[in-house]
Amino acid sequence: MSVETQVVGVEGPKDIEKKEDAGTEALRQSHVEVAAVDEVYTRKVYVFNKIINEHIGMNAWQWWLLVVAGMGWLLDNAWLQLVALILPQVSAEFFTAQELEQRPNKSAFLTLSLFTGSLVGSTLWGYLADILGRRISFNITLLICGVFGIAAGGAKSFAALAGLIGASCFGIGGSLPVDGMLFLEFLPGSHQYLLTLLSVSWSLGQLITSLIGWGFISGWNCDTHENCHGLYNSQGWLELNLGWRYTIFTTGAYTLFCFFVRFLVFPLPESPKYYLANGRDAQAVRAMHKFAALCGKPLPEGMLTVALLRQAAGEPPLDEYEELGEEPRGLMARLKYWFAEVRENVRHAKHVSLIRQIRPLFSSWALGYTTGMTWFLWLLIGLAYPLFNSFIVAYLGSSGDTSLYTQYRNYVIISVCGVPGSVIGAWMVTWPRSGRRGAMAIGTLLSGVFLFGFTGVGANADGQLGFFSVTNFFENIMYGVLYCYTPESFPAPLRGTADGIAAMLNRLMGIVATVIYIYSTSTEAPIYTSATLFLVAGLLMLTLRVETAARTSI
Incomplete structure (x- = not known):
């Protein structure tokens, strides 16, 4: 019996060279990323x-890993949506009506801080996952986010709040590239589609934050700037407007809880x-x-x-x-x-x-195109998504309904509609004809179509709610499949760096989206831009050369 047969109980690695009369050519055709690694590793x-x-x-331990890895995805979107939720009340507390008249979107600098922290975090933690190991990055990201996140709830100035939010998002910025990559490397090829199912956690992060915000912010808020700005008690707290602080404290607390589950409870x-x-x-x-x-x-x-x-x-x-x-x-x-x-x-x-780490990702034309196009898609979607989602509460408020209760209730409804989108996406990637690329393109194109439809309803609150809900449904299909396709496209020695750069480009465009929103004088212009970018990205997805379905990542 050969050594190779002893190792795996079936045909050995040298059998790859005998397949289809082309040595390792069959493997290289289905895995263009093989060009980036040596034969020994292969x-x-x-x-x-x-x-x-x-x-x-596939066993129970991997299903529990799906839950534990999903905590990072849940928290990433939870913090992103949290900032969108608290912006109106933060603006009312820290800026006067005159300041906001001169620059209406001044509070969006908080979103700018969020994306800046996430940009640095996603790049660093993705790269360090290749250097220091997956497990270190997997755990420390939540610890950093939880500590600085709780501190942000006690900020006494806008600058302090922005700095602490940026620091917390420096931690959580590594969750998406690292957590999905680690989960993938423990999966059999037949179950890699479950990486798409991780996006259910992404949707739940939005839903949980919207529920927390609905409960706290609608109960403890300032209805006008005159009742809010500068009216602090002797301890320096604005008791009328504590809802957004309670929301941050709660999110930071369960972030730390998730860290302890990962570090102490789950054997990884x-x-x-x-x-x-x-x-x-x-x-x-x-x-x-x-x-x-x-x-x-x-x-x-x-x-x-x-x-x-x-x-x-x-x-x-x-x-x-x-x-x-x-x-x-x-x-x-x-x-x-x-x-x-x-x-x-x-x-x-x-x-x-x-x-x-980067140079091998362009070792061949096919791999170089896959790398470049994947990163470019992350860049486009990184601009399109936050132009719509990071300021969704502000858009909901443009309907003329000034009730905070109604606005946050609608946000919960929109969040609920995103959850089945993630589940449908996990099913769509198993379709034999469309695979990952087709499912991703369908979700992205329909996101753009329905976002364009939103611009036609004007200030009609019911129309806004309907189009927002459907758009969020298809966006979760898009993001879920993209997060599955990206780590599958790169070999393990370079996967953390490649995923980290993709996430970095995504966050970089989040900064650009925030700047556009801050200095835009039109409410609809960011929406038109977002919808157009979704359509362009959906068409480009159809040009991807590699289909990652029905194979095991290397």
């Missing part, structure tokens, strides 16, 4: 994928593919054994060892290798272990620079 990850697909499969090994990408075969094998045991499918003795893995890839055996030892229990012991793990990860990846 053979080893093939072994790992065979074990995940044919021995481990480092991604085996991260270790494999860094040439650390011993720790990669050990992580695979731990992953299989957590899933209730321990690997039989001899199925996967360091010697067999290296021999399958054509490498000589190692005489010795370093390990950190078993991960201890207890908070302080785990923190000490994790610091040691970070030092070890840095030592192994100290030669890796951002340029060296």
